[in-house]
Amino acid sequence: MSMNEIHPMDKLIRADRMPHIWCSGCGLGTNFTCYLTAMEKSGLDLDKCVIVSGIGCTGRIPGYTNIDSFHTTHGRAIPFALGLKLANPELTVTVFSGDGDLFAIGGNHFIHAARRNVDINIICVNNFNYGMTGGQFGPTTPLDAITTTSPYGNYEHPFNLVDLAAASGAVYVARWTSIHVRRLTKSIQEALLKKGFTFIEIISPCPTNYGRRNKLGDGLDEMKYYREHSIIKHGINPKEADLSFNGEIVVGKFVDIDKPTFLDNQPDMSQMSVNNKK
Amino acid sequence: MNLSEPQNKDISKPPDYWRKPLDIEKYKIPHGTVHIIIERCKGCEFCIEFCPQKVFEVSDEFNSKGYHPPKIVCHDKCVNCKLCELICPEFAIYITEDEPMNII
Numbered sequence: 326m327s328m329n330e331i332h333p334m335d336k337l338i339r340a341d342r343m344p345h346i347w348c349s350g351c352g353l354g355t356n357f358t359c360y361l362t363a364m365e366k367s368g369l370d371l372d373k374c375v376i377v378s379g380i381g382c383t384g385r386i387p388g389y390t391n392i393d394s395f396h397t398t399h400g401r402a403i404p405f406a407l408g409l410k411l412a413n414p415e416l417t418v419t420v421f422s423g424d425g426d427l428f429a430i431g432g433n434h435f436i437h438a439a440r441r442n443v444d445i446n447i448i449c450v451n452n453f454n455y456g457m458t459g460g461q462f463g464p465t466t467p468l469d470a471i472t473t474t475s476p477y478g479n480y481e482h483p484f485n486l487v488d489l490a491a492a493s494g495a496v497y498v499a500r501w502t503s504i505h506v507r508r509l510t511k512s513i514q515e516a517l518l519k520k521g522f523t524f525i526e527i528i529s530p531c532p533t534n535y536g537r538r539n540k541l542g543d544g545l546d547e548m549k550y551y552r553e554h555s556i557i558k559h560g561i562n563p564k565e566a567d568l569s570f571n572g573e574i575v576v577g578k579f580v581d582i583d584k585p586t587f588l589d590n591q592p593d594m595s596q597m598s599v600n601n602k603k
Numbered sequence: 604m605n606l607s608e609p610q611n612k613d614i615s616k617p618p619d620y621w622r623k624p625l626d627i628e629k630y631k632i633p634h635g636t637v638h639i640i641i642e643r644c645k646g647c648e649f650c651i652e653f654c655p656q657k658v659f660e661v662s663d664e665f666n667s668k669g670y671h672p673p674k675i676v677c678h679d680k681c682v683n684c685k686l687c688e689l690i691c692p693e694f695a696i697y698i699t700e701d702e703p704m705n706i707i
Contacts, residue, residue: 332640332694344693349645349670354692362689504653506689545648 350544352503400430460534635683
């Protein structure tokens with residue numbers, strides 16, 4: 326048995342809870358490693374880093390992270406993170422959750438947090454379906470994709486998450502897949518150090534539900550597909566980065582702007598009300 | 604030498620120089636030791652497919668969960684890039700840095 330061996334990442338994960346629940350071939354473990362590596366490289370004080378998630382397979386990530394972490398109710402990760410940040414502005418707050426949690430039940434919270442430009446980081450793992458509950462179609466399932474609740478093909482138009490984030494006012498918008506480990510790590514590192522509402526979408530394989538029903542093979546085949554069909558286009562209009570079923574995946578950093586955050590603007594407003602009273 | 608020919612990418616073999624470059628002592632090839640925590644592996648084969656030096660191969664052995672963990676086929680090829688450490692979803696592979704190797 327080699328269970329007692331120490332992995333260098335074991336100080337950042339709750340090693341006693343390993344192995345995690347994610348399926349063989351799932352990209353979540355890779356995304357999680359990228360996040361931990363980025364956090365370590367960014368040089369942030371780990372006592373001042375917080376990770377929040379909602380419900381779902383991706384929602385398990387805070388449970389495995391050995392920093393202050395919160396597993397909130399379904400869809401309410403962003404309001405919780407927003408409260409944390411406003412109550413204690415020293416914290417670096419990251420929301421690590423899935424597409425179903427952030428954009429289906431939590432869609433309204435996302436657009437309004439982006440509009441206010443609160444200084445939180447959103448990492449959304451997009452696997453195109455509700456993986457944990459059995460593979461139903463959700464707001465990101467591409468047209469014609471087969472899921473348990475769309476056995477003849479999905480006929481609803483999906484969200485383009487990067488466009489939604491950019492249009493709502495996010496200052497940093499990027500999309501990567503699970504295979505782009507180094508670029509993803511660098512991107513998360515940039516987002517952690519960036520002031521304002523940042524959004525990173527990670528396209529990730531779901532071999533058990535989405536991949537199996539759409540005959541995409543196992544996790545390794547999906548990863549190979551990402552390697553062959555993703556095109557890096559930095560700085561393009563996120564409108565052009567639409568995802569289609571089995572089409573090419575446009576990845577890259579689409580938006581990187583500077584804008585005063587919610588907390589930057591707040592003192593000015595209070596000053597104005599004091600002046601008005603005089 | 605015809606430049607259009609594919610270059611010899613296998614760094615475990617020394618490149619063919621028509622003379623020894625004068626500054627060859629200055630350049631070293633990084634080298635690492637691969638450690639696999641077999642009991643954590645779930646057999647996704649990401650490391651085997653994506654290792655740029657093809658250090659891994661599927662082994663015939665099983666771990667206690669019934670997966671085939673990777674085995675190291677050519678340890679000398681590892682250049683300490685740590686891609687396997689980053690891409691392994693199970694925290695089952697890590698690399699420790701070794702003394703860099705000479706090119707020739």
